[in-house]
Amino acid sequence: MAEPHLIGEAMTGGYGRGADILHGCTLSVDKGEIAVIVGPNGAGKSTAMKAVFGMLNLREGAVRIGGEDITHLSPQDRVAKGMAFVPQTSNIFPSMTVEENLEMGAFLRRDDIRPTIEQVYDLFPILRDKRRQAAGELSGGQRQQVAVGRALMTQPSVLMLDEPTAGVSPIVMDELFDRIIEVARAGITILMVEQNARQALEIADKGYVLVQGANAYTGTGAELMADDEVRRTFLGG
Amino acid sequence: MTARGFLLYAGMALLIVLTGMFQGWNLALTILNMGLISAIMSLGVNLQWGFAGLFNVGVMGFVALGGLAAVLVAQPPVAEGWNAGGLRLLGALALGAAILVGAVQVWKRKIGGRMRALVMLALLIGGFFLFRASLDPAVDAIEAINPSLSGYLGGLGLPIIVAWPVGGLLAAGAAWIIGKAALGLRSDYLAIATLGIAEIVIAVLKNEDWLSRGVKNVVGLPRPVPYEVDLQRDEGFIATAAGYGLDPVTASTLWVKILYSGLFAVVLIVILFLAQRALASPWGRMMRAIRDNEVAASAMGKNVTARHLQVFILGSAVCGIAGAMMTTLDGQLTPGSYQPLRFTFLVWVMVIVGGSGNNYGAVLGGFLIWWLWVMVEPLGLWAMELITSGMDADSWLRGHLTDSAAQMRLMTMGIILLAVLRFSPKGLMPER
Amino acid sequence: MTDFLNAIVALSNFVLVPGAAYGAQLALGALGVTLIYGILRFSNFAHGDTMAFGTMATILVTWGLQSIGISFGFLPTALIALPIGIAITGLLLLGTDRAIYRFYRKQKAAPVVLVIVSIGVMFVMNGLVRFIIGVGDVNFADGARFVINAREFKEMTGLDEGLAIRTTTLITLVTAAIAVALLFWFLNKTRTGKSMRAFSDNEDLALLSGINPERVVAVTWLIVAALATTAGVLYGLDKSFKAFTYFQLLLPIFAAAIVGGLGNPLGAIAGGFVIAFSEVLITYAWKKVLVYLMPENLEPSGLVQLLSTDYKFAVSFAILITVLLFKPTGLFKGQSV
């Protein structure tokens, strides 16, 4: 089997000098596909995402992108390698306008960012109308759009999303999922954590169930949906 | 106390003894006395910062209130002043207090927002003019009486030792007011608020001549110990002094200082004992638990703000006691001499250098930093003379450098504070 | 009618003009405090002494310029020296950050630790200033004293009251306006300025976006040096320079920054003027204005001064406490909780 585009392999580690939270956790996603991580609260999903993005030190394991070992790169350097991350909380610059948020997303780029901003506005038309408004004043769903838009500004090859639909209404959630599929169709690899496991697994090429910092189940989205055990314990029957 | 602690205390004692041997016992005792007072201030701040993590930068204000207590308790009352307007003045003050209490009561009523604010504002503004209208004539009358010598109301004429606890009470009262307003907010806000209250206390002392004679100072406060001149006339004293091979003048100054040392040491020991008991008590443990994790403590149902208010009042009271003792030692109240760098921030250096959270450390810091504060100037001068000895005797730079040596103190204190924070953040005697 | 005009002129002369100048000085000081709070996240107690240091540096350069015969016509020479003073102060602040603050930043120390560290820095800076220039009063304003003096104004208008506008007042207002305009242009329009705001808003996300924190911090110190030195020099030109008066400005400056909302630059400016005008209005002896407005028989006998000028701290303080009690995030929403 060919090496996946992004892989965090057998990751073990925790915050600072604290106890390990991840125990040999492996996550991978192929180019242009969507991988979804689900699991109970406190399972270490966010921690695993941060580990892949280099925001905590791994004691064991490795992270590779396109075959290149990036385990020891800082988050900023991973941005330069084509990765982008939307954290679960405080993922926008609240006092800055929508457009400034996007500009900050492209901070490392020195070329013309106008076309990318237009692409983001095409993806999320509401942001075009609100571009002069402070991002902190927007509704929850709009804020998530700003957050995703900001991450897209570096023109990443991998987009990592930590619960992008947290706290938004069901209608907005469906809308966001559609947009995420659209992003994936454009060839961007997506690794995301989702609370709404059912919808997420429906659109997923690959699914991971994390429990206590370790892989409990792995399979395609459809396989996981079909697995009785997973259904009973994580998808509510 | 640990072995390290004993060593450090022994070293400190040695420093004072060496000072006595090389620069005279008079200076050594002067340093010792202010060191004792500094140690008490340091204990007060340690109570707030070391126990509870409260950031009080208004130490100067509480110290000055203690100083005011010395005047109000020990000076003889000025009968002419009281006759001229004493009662009217008390009435005006009572009126002012009533207006404030009234405003707070209005605010506490749970009636319609805007109306309540307007009533309170009207009460405060109207009340202010009423207050001034009744206060000003009384003040003028009092201050008009023999302004060059008195022009104030004087005190109660009680023994000055009584002023020490009273100073603590005054400081505690001020701390209660300020704590009510600023505790429970962020730590920097408490800092700014206490910085402000300290400046206001000093402004009151400088301006309310009827109270403290303002910048005209109150001098010649009664003393808890005999006067040197009296000792020098006392046959028995002269004989004893001669027995030690001392002339009466030297002996009397030393003896007076030793008496002060004894008094201060008793107070220090009592407060240190109480602080140690408090630290080990359930109350002290809870206080430290709150300091280390405020969120967890309040989640466990502890009333963090109420506990903080207690410890803030206690610590400020200790500073007030020290302030009263200091004014007693000086024998005068000079409002113009209160500088925040000396009376607030220096005490902070004492606590941090000594070891915040450790009472013995705070006391040691008080002695050590005070000793340095006094010694840096001669040492600096000596160093400057050494550095500039190669220069032309009347060169401009040489003159400037030797003149500026006096300013070395603040820089030295800053460098010591920064060095301790960086290399030994727990201080000389760390909290266990 | 002339009574009314006289009252207006007296009011402008004693309250509005001095209040505006003082407000501008406080606003510049508060901007420095608020920027440090927003980016480095602590209340910098050394700010007053940074102002003193910057002013001292500018004074030394001014003396140097004067000694080689350079002056600035009717404007004070200190204005030419100001950029050099700013540069020197900037170097000092960058050095301080390198040697002292950076260590604690790397450790992610609690804000209160940084505040205590800043107290140490305050001692050192204060000592440095006293060591170099001494503790005496230094008057370094040269050039014309008045743009318009009271006598000229009276002759011009025929009113009883004169309006004197001192050169330093005018310079204060103009310089402060330019400084504020530059600052806001920088923060809102330049890439670096925006990255500073982003860092202040959400430090972690700024890091994820590739913003270099050390650069943001360095730029912040340089801007703070510019603001503090400018504020200090304007204050010194207006009054005079004394090593310890700047320490005393700390209280009104903090009050201004908190009243406006810590971390919010717009708030700092508003707060500066609120504090300044409150101080001036409450400590001004209103008799001079009221004599023109009241009927003869109701004219006030006293000075009609609400509080003696020595209580001006009490005014900052009262406003501060009121805001803390009723609106802890300040008039404009600050960052603080």
Ligand SMILES: Nc1ncnc2c1ncn2[C@@H]1O[C@H](COP(=O)(O)OP(=O)(O)O)[C@@H](O)[C@H]1O
């Ligand atoms: N910054 C942090 N420092 C220390 N522990 C953390 C931190 N963030 C999360 N944790 C701990 O890591 C574990 C996993 O948390 P998280 O990864 O956020 O779970 P999830 O996203 O699956 O809900 C939890 O026990 C949590 O308490």
Ligand SMILES: [Mg+2]
């Ligand atoms: Mg999570």
